[in-house]
Amino acid sequence: MADTKREIERKFEFTQSKSARHGVPDLTGTAAIAAVSDQGTVDLDAVYYDTPDQRLAADGLTLRRRTGGADAGWHLKLPVSPGVRDEIGAPLGDDTVPRPLAALLRSRVRGAALEPQVRLLSSRRVSHLLDADGAVLAELSTDTVRAERGEATADWTEVEVELADGVDPGLLDAVEKTFRKAGLKVSAAPSKLARALAETGTAPPARPGGGGSDGTAGAYVLAYLREQLGALIAQDPAVRRGLPDSVHQMRVASRRLRSAFKTYRKVLDRTVTDPIGEELRWLAAELGVDRDQEVLLERIQARLDELPRTLLLGPVRGRLRTWNATRRSGSRRRALAALDSARYLALLDSLDVMLDAPPLRKAARGRAERVLPKAVLRDFERLAGRVDTALALAEGHERDLALHEARKAAKRARYAAEAATPALGKPAKRLAKAMKSVQTLLGDHQDSVVARDALHGLAVQAAGAGESAFTWGVLYAHEEALAARREQELPDIWAKASGHGLRAALG
Structure with a gap:
């Protein structure tokens, strides 16, 4: 470079x-x-x-x-x-x-x-x-x-x-x-x-301004989509330069776009947005390989740093470095290859075309304060159903999967509220904050699930090489206990997040 x-x-x-x-x-x-x-x-x-x-x-x-x-x-x-x-x-x-x-x-x-x-x-x-x-x-x-x-x-x-x-x-x-x-x-x-x-009389064309100027749901949704597309494009050179957090921010922008397509399907024609959403899913997946491994490595390293030296048995840090190098080999090349691909450029072009000639449905002409709350509450109720399902299951693999699905629903509900905040103000802002608290707890739980799988693999590798697997077992037990605590905390966190009269505030 x-x-x-x-x-x-x-x-x-x-x-x-x-x-x-x-x-x-x-x-x-x-x-x-x-x-x-x-x-x-x-x-x-x-x-x-x-x-x-x-x-x-x-x-x-x-x-x-x-x-x-x-x-x-x-x-x-x-x-x-x-x-x-x-x-x-x-x-x-x-x-x-x-x-x-x-x-x-x-x-x-x-x-x-x-x-x-x-x-x-x-x-x-x-x-x-x-x-x-x-x-x-x-x-x-x-x-x-x-x-x-x-x-x-x-x-x-x-x-x-x-x-x-x-x-x-x-x-x-x-x-x-x-x-x-x-x-x-x-x-x-x-x-x-x-x-x-x-x-010299050749000033560049003005960028599309903030939305909602006519008060319609469509204007607000399109403004949010333009903002997220702008973030996606702006993070591209940062990812290529390897700047900290750039991959994460680019993935967030792609997820927010996909989430908005789903949340506001009464505003935008899904026959147009669904194919674009699938391409955004592909992009996030290609970018995510290196980022997910980076987050996992940081979590395991932090857990190792917290252990007393007497519990560090065997070449654990060397084993972790080798494991990480193997898993991350080629992951950055994969992300850059995606950004250099014709498929990625076609995705950006399709987003531009969609925003230049938006596929607005009848609801897009409705007042934002009437249309957007219905969409936000629909996502909230979807999350509520998934939380109830997860809490009704016994501890174990099925519950872990259900909690992961609830986490994705919490993220979508949060994004929905954030997109509606310019139109709906403080009620939507408070909901977004509440949904973030649920997402954070469920995210920590899911990260623990992923970490336990990685720690089990590290223990198997260590044992196969004649090294002590004790330290990996200690970390596994720590993550298992943390996940149990998060599951115990969920009912209270959910009660607080869902107990402030959402229908009255947004409906």
Whole structure:
């Protein structure tokens, strides 16, 4: 993978031309800034790439090929939060987008071409902001910019302060305060590209806004689906980069989409959504192999760490490492292969088509406060039935299976309430919180079931290799006792979660 750098920066612009003539104020004495060191001026020439319909710009991404300066090359910038971006670089090469960067854009670009859109020519004056020991706190850049897009051009001057690694972001607040007094304000544009597009009359199309503007059930459901599709697409490059929790978040988005299709089947035509739901199930399964093993490993490692050393008999940690390496072999390759497949891209396209021309049923035209509660309560009653079934069974395998089914129903009821919260407010929010408590308890129980199966396998392997299986047996007994406690806790947790007048609140 190409080099990655986390950028924490703030851009400023002059509020009036007189301020621009006076230039950037001296920041010496601002917060921890003890000196400002002039680093000279450099000329930069950057060509920004995007699809013809500006999909990257619409999502706040920038892809450029820049010459000049110390970091000449390709740069892809992915938004993390306001003022924070991850910059991923690749060597300059030719004008073909490097494959590692193209892969990170695949969920957005798909079959569209990445072509030059805007050229920015900048004269950049650079200064380093130093602390009392001479360490660099931040880089201050004053850019005189000319944007060229076909016949259209735009010119402006902007100031950028980018923090060095590990510096307190509070420094930017202090700089902003000093700048405001000198006639500079925070730039309204999040990036040079955004400003260039706006000032050359080629701003990217607006993303679909929040739903529910007409108060119908269909508007709220579609807004939720768009939000989850956006999360799915946004997590794609994070999964490819191997970022923590990214696989989990991508699976959650796919599950929420599937769950919404089922919950709101009176709003959306199932002949359209069911096939898409099956493809979402496939995607979650392909992503889940590595994630499920990671969660299982963390659970067993935590249990080992809790044991006294006197109960660690044999090479248990070495056995665990070998077991994990065997099970995870190729799992990441499998996940990436799924993301690179034509099947995955077809799924994203089908979701786009469905949202562009939604298969709305008659109920979609109904008021949200009348339609959505019925769907949410239907999922709640489904969960209630599964909990009752599980609690009526004797302890053992059949009850474990029933509790797992109840867990899946709790998750669906929770997602249903979350999707309805923008329309129904606090009652739905409270229900979502209650369903999460049930889901958490049942999830811990199911994780214990899975862990016991893995621990039994580890014990068999250890015994077969002539090692002591004692420690694995201790952990098995611990998980068995934990599962029993969760089963004992379920009636009270369920009573609390289901006892706050759901029909009165939502009906």
